[in-house]
Amino acid sequence: MTETGLWISDVNHSYEGKQVLHGVNFNVPAGKVVALLGPSGCGKSTILRAIAGLIVPDQGRITLDGRDLTRVAVRDRKLGMVFQNFALFSHMTVAENIAYGLAGLPKAERVARVERLLDLVRLRPFAARFPPRLSGGQQQRVAVARALATDPAALLMDEPFGALDRALRSELQAELVRMQEDVGITTVMVTHDQEEAQAVAEQLVVMNEGRVEQVGSPEEIYDNPASLFVNGFIGHANRIPATVTGPSRLKARDETELGFNRALNFRPGSEIVVTCRPEDLALSTRPEQGAFAARFDRAVMMGPLLNIEATLPEGSQFKAQVPRDGTARPDRGQTIWLRPNPARLQVFPAPQA
Numbered sequence: 001m002t003e004t005g006l007w008i009s010d011v012n013h014s015y016e017g018k019q020v021l022h023g024v025n026f027n028v029p030a031g032k033v034v035a036l037l038g039p040s041g042c043g044k045s046t047i048l049r050a051i052a053g054l055i056v057p058d059q060g061r062i063t064l065d066g067r068d069l070t071r072v073a074v075r076d077r078k079l080g081m082v083f084q085n086f087a088l089f090s091h092m093t094v095a096e097n098i099a100y101g102l103a104g105l106p107k108a109e110r111v112a113r114v115e116r117l118l119d120l121v122r123l124r125p126f127a128a129r130f131p132p133r134l135s136g137g138q139q140q141r142v143a144v145a146r147a148l149a150t151d152p153a154a155l156l157m158d159e160p161f162g163a164l165d166r167a168l169r170s171e172l173q174a175e176l177v178r179m180q181e182d183v184g185i186t187t188v189m190v191t192h193d194q195e196e197a198q199a200v201a202e203q204l205v206v207m208n209e210g211r212v213e214q215v216g217s218p219e220e221i222y223d224n225p226a227s228l229f230v231n232g233f234i235g236h237a238n239r240i241p242a243t244v245t246g247p248s249r250l251k252a253r254d255e256t257e258l259g260f261n262r263a264l265n266f267r268p269g270s271e272i273v274v275t276c277r278p279e280d281l282a283l284s285t286r287p288e289q290g291a292f293a294a295r296f297d298r299a300v301m302m303g304p305l306l307n308i309e310a311t312l313p314e315g316s317q318f319k320a321q322v323p324r325d326g327t328a329r330p331d332r333g334q335t336i337w338l339r340p341n342p343a344r345l346q347v348f349p350a351p352q353a
């Protein structure tokens with residue numbers, strides 16, 4: 001039985017003797033969108049280049065719908081590509097740009113396909129325009145339509161909306177999701193924008209220094225991060241260095257004791273880091289059990305929420321996000337108590353110094 005979708009198996013790659021991909025493994029189920037994300041230089045584009053055939057990885061296998069791509073020439077891979085600096089032909093109309101790869105088709109079929117794609121990206125009224133007279137978002141939609149024109153087996157997108165402003169980005173993200181519902185094409189999208197990844201992709205592949213740290217749905221990755229790195233990269237994580245004192249108890253550096261509703265997978269005496277999302281902290285202006293005393297620095301309103309910044313006695317910064325329920329804001333410098341929800345705490349081994 002052939003395995004559908006795109007499979008990246010044990011891929012290693014080096015540039016000039018420096019290894020930049022270390023045993024990369026993940027797969028994109030047929031018809032789904034997977035986002036590759038991670039800090040600059042972690043190897044995202046290198047993976048995309050290996051899939052596209054622009055580089056041959058030192059080791060590993062890449063298969064698409066059961067076909068081994070590793071030794072297939074770029075033009076025979078049947079991939080559509082959309083990059084940040086998309087190059088449309090400025091002397092051709094929108095329709096001509098989209099039809100560019102369809103020269104081999106009979107005219108009637110070519111026209112029908114271009115019209116279908118114009119509808120898909122909602123550009124039919126712009127068919128006869130030249131790209132310099134389109135907005136950035138419209139140009140990018142032409143690039144997507146052009147990439148889809150040849151009916152590719154998969155779509156590769158490298159920071160496709162990177163050059164656009166925030167509002168336009170989210171509009172195009174929503175369009176991509178809608179379009180995927182229509183065409184359902186196996187897609188790998190590289191982005192460094194975690195909100196974009198969460199908005200568009202069913203699965204995220206979080207990378208760090210050439211390695212895959214975690215693969216999972218946006219919810220799995222946010223709620224059950226596999227490492228301290230993933231925890232801090234996707235969303236904000238307040239970090240609390242602590243020592244395990246019992247099967248489900250620990251003591252932070254400031255002597256605050258926390259109880260857990262589950263057994264910790266660490267022996268008593270282990271040095272650990274506990275993390276807590278800003279929205280999982282409750283604010284009080286009076287001492288409370290299981291709450292950290294902190295100095296209130298500032299609060300910024302965000303619609304119904306208050307984003308609070310505070311400093312723990314040992315100097316680490318804490319962020320909290322609480323409902324703006326009408327209670328008075330603390331004064332700058334005042335001591336406040338932040339109580340984490342024990343069910344939402346994450347525990348990791350302390351990083352080696």
Ligand SMILES: Nc1ncnc2c1ncn2[C@@H]1O[C@H](COP(=O)(O)OP(=O)(O)OP(=O)(O)O)[C@@H](O)[C@H]1O
Binds near residue numbers: 039042044045046192
């Ligand atoms: N052609 C090349 N020659 C030598 N080193 C390269 C080459 N291309 C990339 N690298 C290096 O390989 C590593 C991975 O680069 P890559 O472009 O894949 O990262 P990335 O995650 O896509 O980064 P960014 O988000 O900044 O685009 C980096 O350390 C980079 O400097």
